[in-house]
Every structure is written in structure tokens, then in C-alpha cells.
Amino acid sequence: MNVPSAAWLLRLAPRGEVPEPASPSAVLAAADARLGPGPVGWAVELAHRMTEEVIEQVPEHGGGPAPFETLRRSIEATVLTALDGLLREVPPTPDLVAPAAVEGDAEHARRGIALDRVLRGVRLGHAMLHRALIEALEAEPEEVRAAEGRRVTESLFTYADVQASRLAEEYIAERERWRAGSAAARRRIIDDLLAGRAVAAEKSSRTLGYELRHRHRAFVVSATGPDTPSEAVQRFAETLGQATGSQGLLVVRADPRExxxxxxxxxxxxAGLISGLRHRLEPPEGLTAAAGPVSPGPAGVRRSHLGAREAARVGRAGWLADYAENRVPALITADAEQARWFAEETLGRLLGGDARSGExxxxxRVYLACGRSPQRTAGLLHIARNTVVYRVRAAEEILGRPIGDDPLEIRLALEIAPTLP
Structure with a gap:
């Protein structure tokens, strides 16, 4: 050990009141024996500030006292390990990554925090540790600053790279172990719920990591073609779910395309959740989504999911179909063959497949939905009022009869028409 240069590390001391350490007493005792109480207090104080900063920059790490302490224990152990390595001039290796950091990393994998967000936290933490050590070096003589500044920078850069690689490997391994152990149990619960079978709400909520007694809004994210990677489907499903700002989130990969x-x-x-999602998000090419109605409790998981599937089936233009906007066509096309017959018999030649008939x-359809107001129809369709009047007359001519005082059957047939191939 190069004592004249590295000895400055033994002079580190906290700036204020030291928080209660997050590390086990055995770890602290070993660190105290190697570094002394001043550097250990400095590390505990700095780790607390680093934890607050990481959670502010990467909110996924937060979520309450328990996640805070898990992250703080990981950071505290990492700082102590880095100080010990710098003092003893030990080259960073994967084996030197603090066990508490590996344990915290496994917890992040089990919580479903994305790997890139975990590694973002690692980089932020190392950057803060580097700044703090360089700041401490400013109080040392010029020869110490010159000798140690570059060594600290190079060592921490290497350690950050080693730690990120080790944690990435551990994260992936833990995620696979976790999925293998829990995915089957989670899927059985989902299958039971969607089949309408009774489940134990409290126990099932723990297994799913999602509160079944909440009010639910379900979404179905689908690939529109075979070339969309399954990873893109999963990523956008997670993005969509997080964008809802909900108090609980459950994402299940149904198959490679959904x-x-x-x-x-x-x-x-x-209120305004769906319009907000439409405004803020834009899915990658080849993906669409559908939203079900809000529905409470375990039965609501099924109700909202089935509504989302119906919205996906009959939804019109736009990437996000909402069941509330499509429940009428969903209802009247539940029997697809009967619906087709009804539309064909009611609309006749107006059901033609050419662009003019569709127009x-x-x-x-909009004219009848607006209470036969040409002005409101024109505003919604962004066309002239006279154009509305002309088109309505043209439609009546093709139908061979006026709309009449009770246009219910025509309205239903017009709602069916867009759902037909």
C-alpha cells in the first residue's frame, strides 16, 4: 500500500450527523477495522445522500421505506468496498462487488425494475462517489492531489464498469430464476380469473404483485403483423401501463404477438386517462392497443380484459381503441354471422365496398348520432354543411327509402358496417 499517497483516505470524515447505518453490524465492524470510524462515517453519510439522489433521478428505485433501505444498503456497501479497494490499491474484479449490491440487484429484478434503469442508478452512484472523493482531495497537498486524482478516476471508472457488468449478469440470472419460479403460478391465477373461476384475493394478489381488490382498467397490446418483435410488444405494454400513473400494474406476455x-x-x-394516453404516447410501427372499461375487484380483472378484447376487435381508426367508444358495435356484432346478415338486409347497396359507399x-352514421343536425355533423367530419345534406340525400336514394322517424335499425346497421371485413 502506498501510505504517503493513499493515507488521505484514512482522514475522511462526515460533515454532519451520520445517519443510522444500513449495513449489518459485522460488515461495519470489518470496515471500521480496515478504514477507521471517520471514513466509515463518511461513507454512511455519503451513501444516504447518494440514495436520495438516485431515487430522484431514477424514481423506479423508490416506492417507500423498504426500497429506499434496500438501495441504501447496496450503495453503502459499494462505497465502503471502493474505499477499501482504493486504500489497498486492489485492482477491481467482479468478485470484489459488494454482496449487498448483488442482493439489492436481485431485489430490483424481482420488483421488475428494468435493467437499464438499474444500471442508470449504478452510473449515477459512481459519478457521485467520484465527485465526493475528488472534493475531499482538494484539502490535500498538491503532490497528493496530483498522484491520487488520476488513480481515483481510473480506479472508479474500472470499478463502475466491473460492477455494471457483474450486476447485469446477476440481474438476468435472477430474473430468469424468478420467472421460472413465479411465472407459472401467476399465469394460473390469470387463467382462473379470465375463466371466471373464484380465487383467494389476498393470496393471489401477493403472488401476482398486484392488488386484485382495486379498480382495474385492462389493456391489450397487439402486433398487427408477423414482423414485429415480441420484445417490442412487451416493452410498449410496460410503457403503456406505466404511463397510466396507476397505483398497481400487472403486465403479462400472452404470446409473442400480444x-x-x-x-x-x-x-x-x-378522468381523461384515455385521451391523455393518446396524446402522450405513440406506439412503434406495427403495434396497436385497446382499453377495457373500469371494473372493480377480482371479477373486474376479467370484465375489463374482455372489454379490451372487444374494443380491439371492433375499434376504428387510431392506435388506442376504447371500449366506451365501441361498446355498441361490440354488442351488436357478438354474433358475427347474424350481424352481417342484418347489415346486408338493412343497408342493401349502401353496404358496397367502394370508397363512395363508405363515405x-x-x-x-354521424348525422344520426348527432340527432340529424347537419351543422354538428359538418363540424365533426370537417366538411361543409351542404355536403352533409347532399350525402344524406344520396344515401337515402341508394337505400330506396327515407330514413323515417325511427332510424334505429339503420343506425345499428351503420355501426355494424365498419366491423365487417
């Missing part, structure tokens, strides 16, 4: 999402709230979800049907 993922299921449930967002849960103890009370009712915020007339949509204008007539």
Missing part, C-alpha cells in the same frame, strides 16, 4: 396489461387504482382512475355510410 401482451395483457392491468392498471389498478384504490379509487376511480383519473356516405359514415356521414349518415
Amino acid at each position: 401482451a395483457w396489461v392491468w392498471a389498478g387504482w384504490a379509487a376511480h382512475p383519473p 356516405l355510410r359514415e356521414t349518415l
Whole structure:
């Protein structure tokens, strides 16, 4: 050990009141024996500030006292390990990564924190440790600063790289172990819920990591073609779920082309959620999504999911179909063959597959939905009022009869038409 240069590390001391350490007493005793109480107090104090900063920059690490302490224990152990390595001038290796950091990394994998966010926290922590050590060096003589500044920078850079690689390997291994152990149990619960079978809400919630007694809004994320990677489906499902701002989130990969999402709230979800998602998000090419109705409790998991599937089946233009906007066509097309017959018999030639027929049907549909107001119809379709009047007359001519005082059957047929191939 180069005592004249590295001895400055033994002079580190906390700047204020030291928080209660997060590390076990045996770890602290060993560190105290090697470094002394001053550097250990410095490390504990700095680790607390680093934890607060990492959670502020990477909120996924937070979530309450327990996640905070898990992260703090990991960071505290890492700082102590780094100080010991710098003092003894030990080259960083994967075996020197603090066990508490590996344990915290496994917890992050089990919590479903994305690996890139975990590694972002590692980089932020090392950057803060580097700044703190360089700041401490400023109080040392010039010859010590010159000798140690570069060594500290190079050593911490290497240690950060080694730690990130080790934690990435451990994360992936733990994630696979966790999935192998829990995925089957989670899927059985989901299958039971979707089949309408009774489940034990409290126990099932623990297994799923999702509160079944909340109010749920389900989403179905689907690939529109075979070329969309399954990873893209899963990533966007997670992005969509997180964007809801819900109090609970469950994401299940149904198959390579589809993922299921449930967002849960103890009370009712915020108003305008769907319009907000449409405004803030844009899925990658080849992906669409559908939202089910808000529904409470374990039975609501099934109700909302089935609504999302129906919205996906009949949803019109736009990447996110909402069941609330599509429940009428979903209802009247539940029997696809009967629905087709009804539309064909009611609309006749107006059901033609050419663009003109489609234009007339949509204008007539909106016109009837607006209480036969040409002005409101024109505003919604962004066309002139006279164009609305002309198209309605043209549609009546093709139908061979006026709309009449009770256009219910025509309205239903017009809702069916867009769902037909």
C-alpha cells in the first residue's frame, strides 16, 4: 500500500450527523477495522445522500421505506468496498462487488425494475462517489492531489464498469430464476380469473404483485403483423401501463404477438386517462392497443380484459381503441354471422365496398348520432354543411327509402358496417 499517497483516505470524515447505518453490524465492524470510524462515517453519510439522489433521478428505485433501505444498503456497501479497494490499491474484479449490491440487484429484478434503469442508478452512484472523493482531495497537498486524482478516476471508472457488468449478469440470472419460479403460478391465477373461476384475493394478489381488490382498467397490446418483435410488444405494454400513473400494474406476455396489461387504482382512475394516453404516447410501427372499461375487484380483472378484447376487435381508426367508444358495435356484432346478415338486409347497396359507399355510410352514421343536425355533423367530419345534406340525400336514394322517424335499425346497421371485413 502506498501510505504517503493513499493515507488521505484514512482522514475522511462526515460533515454532519451520520445517519443510522444500513449495513449489518459485522460488515461495519470489518470496515471500521480496515478504514477507521471517520471514513466509515463518511461513507454512511455519503451513501444516504447518494440514495436520495438516485431515487430522484431514477424514481423506479423508490416506492417507500423498504426500497429506499434496500438501495441504501447496496450503495453503502459499494462505497465502503471502493474505499477499501482504493486504500489497498486492489485492482477491481467482479468478485470484489459488494454482496449487498448483488442482493439489492436481485431485489430490483424481482420488483421488475428494468435493467437499464438499474444500471442508470449504478452510473449515477459512481459519478457521485467520484465527485465526493475528488472534493475531499482538494484539502490535500498538491503532490497528493496530483498522484491520487488520476488513480481515483481510473480506479472508479474500472470499478463502475466491473460492477455494471457483474450486476447485469446477476440481474438476468435472477430474473430468469424468478420467472421460472413465479411465472407459472401467476399465469394460473390469470387463467382462473379470465375463466371466471373464484380465487383467494389476498393470496393471489401477493403472488401476482398486484392488488386484485382495486379498480382495474385492462389493456391489450397487439402486433398487427408477423414482423414485429415480441420484445417490442412487451416493452410498449410496460410503457403503456406505466404511463397510466396507476397505483398497481400487472403486465403479462400472452404470446409473442400480444401482451395483457392491468392498471389498478384504490379509487376511480383519473378522468381523461384515455385521451391523455393518446396524446402522450405513440406506439412503434406495427403495434396497436385497446382499453377495457373500469371494473372493480377480482371479477373486474376479467370484465375489463374482455372489454379490451372487444374494443380491439371492433375499434376504428387510431392506435388506442376504447371500449366506451365501441361498446355498441361490440354488442351488436357478438354474433358475427347474424350481424352481417342484418347489415346486408338493412343497408342493401349502401353496404358496397367502394370508397363512395363508405363515405356516405359514415356521414349518415354521424348525422344520426348527432340527432340529424347537419351543422354538428359538418363540424365533426370537417366538411361543409351542404355536403352533409347532399350525402344524406344520396344515401337515402341508394337505400330506396327515407330514413323515417325511427332510424334505429339503420343506425345499428351503420355501426355494424365498419366491423365487417
